[in-house]
Amino acid sequence: xxxxxxxxxxxxxxxxxxxxxxxxxxxxxxxxxxxxxxxxxxxxxxxxxxxxxxxxxxxxxxxxxxxxxxxxxxxxxxxxxxxxxxxxxxxxxxxxxxxxxxxxxxxxxxxxxxxxxxxxxxxxxxxxxxxxxxxxxxxxxxxxxxxxxxxxxxxxxxxxxxxxxxxxxxxxxxxxxxxxxxxxxxxxxxxxxxxxxxxxxxxxxxxxxxxxxxxxxxxxxxxxxxxxxxxxxxxxxxxxxxxxxxxxxxxxxxxxxxxxxxxxxxxxxxxxx
Numbered sequence: 410x411x412x413x414x415x416x417x418x419x420x421x422x423x424x425x426x427x428x429x430x431x432x433x434x435x436x437x438x439x440x441x442x443x444x445x446x447x448x449x450x451x452x453x454x455x456x457x458x459x460x461x462x463x464x465x466x467x468x469x470x471x472x473x474x475x476x477x478x479x480x481x482x483x484x485x486x487x488x489x490x491x492x493x494x495x496x497x498x499x500x501x502x503x504x505x506x507x508x509x510x511x512x513x514x515x516x517x518x519x520x521x522x523x524x525x526x527x528x529x530x531x532x533x534x535x536x537x538x539x540x541x542x543x544x545x546x547x548x549x550x551x552x553x554x555x556x557x558x559x560x561x562x563x564x565x566x567x568x569x570x571x572x573x574x575x576x577x578x579x580x581x582x583x584x585x586x587x588x589x590x591x592x593x594x595x596x597x598x599x600x601x602x603x604x605x606x607x608x609x610x611x612x613x614x615x616x617x618x619x620x621x622x623x624x625x626x627x628x629x630x631x632x633x634x635x636x637x638x639x640x641x642x643x644x645x646x647x648x649x650x651x652x653x654x655x656x657x658x659x660x661x662x663x664x665x666x667x668x669x670x671x672x673x674x675x676x677x678x679x680x681x682x
Contacts (some may be wrong), residue, residue: 410592411460411464412461412464414443414457415447415448415449416450416452416457417450417452417453417454417457418445418446418447418449419443419444419445419446419447419448420443420444420447420448421441421442421443421444422441422442422443422444422639423436423440423441423442424436424441428564428566431566431567431569431603432566432567432602433494434604438673456636468622473511476501476502476510476511477517477521478506479498479500479501480501480507480517480521480523481521482500483495483498483501484521484523489523489525489616490518490523490525491525492504492505492508492514492541495507539582541566541582542580542582543568543658544553544569545580545611545620546563546570546580549570549580549609549654550563550570552654553570553572557559567579567600567603568580569603569605570584573605576603576606576607576609577603577604577605577606578606578607578608578609578657579600579603579605579607579608579609579610580608581598581599581600581608581609581610582612582613582623583595583597583609583610583611583612583613583666584596584611584613585598585612585615585616585617585621586618587615592639592640593615593639593640594637594638595612595613595637595638596624596635596636596637596638596640597599597610597624597635597636597637597641598634598635599626599631599634599636599639600636603641605625605628606627606628607617607625607626607627607628607657608624608625608626608628608631609623609624609625609626609654609657610624610626610636611623612624612638621655622650622651622652623651623652623653623654624638624646624649624651625649625654625656625657626649626652626653630649655670
């Protein structure tokens with residue numbers, strides 16, 4: 410509401426652009442197409458542009474040292490730090506920006522000499538797994554290419570694999586959680602915005618250091634939100650589990666999507682076989 414020119418009666422086009430199956434990227438303001446007086450304004454121009462000045466001032470580019478000093482000052486005032494405390498500070502940018510700038514809030518805390526009381530080991534594990542994601546995807550791509558003897562296209566932005574010019578595959582990592590009672594749980598989050606045809610969930614072991622197994626999940630059955638797994642799951646879910654990617658690799662080479670759909674091979678029975 411603070412930045413949308415529709416509130417002063419203008420309609421904007423071409424603010425973002427992107428390729429199919431990839432996230433849209435913002436275009437520079439010089440490429441925007443503006444239609445003035447397209448709507449009845451609900452905010453006067455003077456007030457709107459006053460807000461724009463305040464917004465730009467708050468989001469102006471600051472140096473790393475300025476951000477670190479601001480965090481030190483905030484720590485001295487509050488006695489502790491958190492994402493919420495940082496977000497509520499008028500003299501600092503959002504915690505997400507700081508996290509992206511320095512590679513995580515934990516790293517920022519270390520740089521200013523702050524040690525949070527809470528155990529943040531799970532955050533460190535997530536950061537390590539995110540750094541491994543590219544390697545895991547590369548391993549999957551390499552296995553497929555070695556098997557079929559040809560290069561497999563991959564979108565550099567979305568990391569979706571394209572097989573047989575029809576089938577789009579997303580690779581996600583599922584870390585292991587240990588509950589207070591000692592049971593183990595895994596969460597699989599689907600990239601629903603990318604709309605992959607199949608999600609390959611790489612389930613990590615209890616130490617989150619090695620692969621345990623894989624779940625090959627078709628969008629026909631799984632597409633929205635997330636899926637929770639335990640050590641032993643219902644027969645329907647474990648029908649999608651595999652120790653290796655051999656089944657996926659053979660499927661991607663021997664069956665084209667058009668042929669599979671025509672013969673009904675993409676129904677539940679094909680995946681739970």
